[in-house]
Amino acid sequence: MESFRKLIRGWLGKVLLVLFLIPLALVGIEGYFGGSNKGDVAKQVNGQPISNKELDELIKAYQQQYLQFVQGDESLLNTNAIRESALNTLIARTLLLQQADQLGVKMSDSQFVQMLSQLPDFQVDGKFSNEVFGNYLRSRGITKEMLTANLQQDHALKMLSGTVSNYALVSPTAIERFADLQTEQRELYLSSIKLDEYKKGITISNQEAATYYEQHKNDFRRNASVDVDYVVVKPDMVTAKTPFTVTDAELQQAYTQYVEKQKNSVPKIVKHILITQDTRSDAEALKLANEIEAKIKAGLSFDAAAKQYSEDPSSKDKGGLIAGYQAATLGSAEFDNAVNALQNQAVSQPVKTSFGYHIIQMHTEPVKIESFDAMKAALTTQLEKSKAANLYTDTVNNLNDTVVSNNALDPITEQVKAAMVQTANNVTLWTKDPYLSNAAVKAKLFNDSVKGGDRNISTSVQLPDGSNIWVRIRNYHAEGLQTAEQAQADVKVKLLNKKAAELAKAKIATTLAAFNTQPAAEVMAKGNIKFEKAGLYTRQNLKQDIAKVAFTLPAPKAGMWSVGAADLADELVIVAVAQVKADGFKSFSPEQKQQVTQAYQQSRAEQELADYVDYLKSTAKIK
CATH class of the missing domain: 3.10.50.40 (Chitinase A; domain 3)
Incomplete structure (x- = not known):
């Protein structure tokens, strides 16, 4: 069933890895070798140092891993959060190793020899090779003793973590309840009430805005943003009306190059x-x-x-x-x-x-070379495109010189009539825009020079479609809490929406209350709210604001509806739950039940392990 597939994709996809075991896998065994001096210490855990080298290696590994989720856009990485995560990982790993040592959790020499002999990297024709093993050690500048110590540490971590996590108690009732909650379906009817009419006549005083701001300050923390002017120039703006003439000499030269290319490509x-x-x-x-x-x-x-x-x-x-x-x-x-x-x-x-x-x-093999006459049309088109590209490149270079010398965008629009100066406010690293969300453009918008006050126009940035963009920062808004004055406009919008929604609710309050005591059909017959059937939904495929209301309402009795309201920016959405289907786990196949059981068990095991690490931290000296 589709809801189960979404559950497994979502739940298993979010199950946390055992973070303290990640470094060995991400950085590689050799990443843990090489000494560090006493001044090169990121943290000390019960007197045992964690070196900056270790930390930097893990940070780089995490960054490479997280870049996959942001399509390689480094500007979307929160470097401070990554550093904190990496440091916490190394602290947890160190604490667990110390605990394993105190408890005598370790691999015997015979176990180590057996494990080493089974590693494919050290085998030739399925058998352990001393020569391959020796080459591996020499290539990484490590000794057998160093490798042994680190592999034994890794094994001790797995033994200790396995012992702790295996004590996680998971009842069949908890598994069933978890599966039912995740796959629960609700039949919804929705009604939308536009708030524009209710906003008329409402005024928000500065004092109201100030009071609301003081009570909800955390709602007005913002990411760094910029107000920016920009101009985009596309190749066809420059070349569309320009005729390009191709001479016979140019065609002959192009044909000669074609022949040479054909010969060399064989x-x-x-x-x-x-x-x-x-x-x-x-x-x-x-x-x-x-x-x-x-x-x-x-x-x-x-x-x-x-x-x-x-x-x-x-x-x-x-x-x-x-x-x-x-x-x-x-x-x-x-x-x-x-x-x-x-x-x-x-x-x-x-x-x-x-x-x-x-x-x-x-x-x-014999090379196939077309005649000059057969290639003439294609070569003419190729030369025209090349001349258009050269004209566009020359134009962009000239515009760059003009823009830099004048520190203005107007010269671009004067020379390229089809181009125009565009404006965007409150652009953040996460803003979705066909031009401003380009990684190279964001590097121009959010660099240290801009933060320091540089407001000069940038040189052009070439976009993936071949266009070029110039940007000028008008204002830079640093990350942090907005002042009451800065937030005042947003506060007034929030209060206006809130008051309008309250007026709308008051107007339909009698009808909404009737759903608590009367069958839905009766209320609908004499009420003033028109609903549309939305269908069956799970939590995963509803907008968050709607899902928050729909899945907190009680399950209705037969013929009745449970009704609530979701306040959106410009509308009040009335959400009605007609029925609830919550027997997902009972309808699962044996294989599906096993999958969801494993997912829940893994989650509980990791929580137990995280709690154990927190306990070790509470009794440790970390500085």
């Missing part, structure tokens, strides 16, 4: 015969390579010679073929130069590289 099929110096001297290797070359020129096929003589095990059985050859495939400029110098089907003399001596054969 993949080269490269074969080689490698003679190494592993068991012979340089002179002996060269002598053997010369003899093989002579045999090929005398009639021995290259493929047969490769199979018989080549000492490259990856290609000799394929006639010497280097699969997918491209320049630098072998990391040798000498080899690539020899390939480029060869004619089609030709065989080279022995070529010396760090691997030994190579005899090379190069072959290309």
Whole structure:
């Protein structure tokens, strides 16, 4: 059922990870090695230091993880919150490790050896390889003892956390109630009452606004925002009415470039015969390579010679073929130069590289080159587009010079008549706008220079669609609590809406009260409120303001409605609940019941673990 699928997606998607175990997975084992001096301490937990290096590594890992959720837009990351989260993670991890040590929770040597031998990274053909293990340690500059200590710590954390979380008590009744609440469906009828008429004649005094502000200060905290003027110039604004002439000479040059590109784009099929110096001297290797070359020129096929003589095990059985050859495939400029110098089907003399001596054969498939007449129309279009792009680029560069020298946006609209100066107020990092929400534009709006008072016009920013934008900051509003004066306009709007909603409620109060004692059909027959059937809804697929009312109303008796009101900015929405369907868990399949049970158990287990960490923090010395 769809409601269950939404439940699982939402609930499992929100279940928290065991944060103190994340660092090892995100940063990598080697991220925990390397000493730190006493001055490089972010926090001390019961006298044990957490280094700034550890903290910085985890912050970077978190940032990379969170960037996936904001489509790579770094401006949307709350760096302070990420730092606090990373620090709390490391504190929790340290406390749990200390507790595991006190309780003697650790992995035995035999358990460690068994676990290490089963790690795929250290295996060759399914068996533990001392050579691979040694290479791993050397490549990361760590010792076996350092790796052992950290893996044992990780195992101790898992054992301790598992012990704590496994004590979480989960009753069948709690699971069923949780599932029913999440999948509960309510049949709703809605009525909208516009507030514009009720607002007429209402006035809000400055004193009322001031009193409301003092009682609701926390409602007037704001993110940093800017008031901005900007101009967007699109390529067609510059090039739409400009005719572009393409000369015969330009067409001939473009055709020549096309021919060269076609020739160069044909993949080269490269074969080689490698003679190494592993068991012979340089002179002996060269002598053997010369003899093989002579045999090929005398009639021995290259493929047969490769199979018989080549000492490259990856290609000799394929006639010497280097699969997918491209320049630098072998990391040798000498080899690539020899390939480029060869004619089609030709065989080279022995070529010396760090691997030994190579005899090379190069072959290309016939290249298809269209005639000049066949390509003329396409080349003409290509040249026209190129000239339009060049004109647009030159125009943008000239506009940049003019804008910077005049520190004004007007010169743009004077030169590009189709462009106009636009204005936007209270733009934040989260504002959705086709231009101002671009990450590069936000970097111009919210940088340290702007915060420090810089109000100069920016140079242009190229947008993904090829357009360019210039921005000028008029005002910068710092993050924090608005003053009563700054918030006054918003306060008056809130109070006006509130008073209008109260008048609307008073007018229909008798009808709303009747729903408590009379069947809905009777109230509807003589009432003055018209409802429309909205349908069946769960909490997840309703607007928050409506859901808050709809799912706090009591379940109605047969034929009755439970009714409430949601105050929106410009309307009062009357919400009527006609029936409640709350037997979701009973209708689940065995597999669905198992999934929701696991989700709830995981949540409870993590809560137990979080409570345990909080207890450890309450008795620890953290500074």
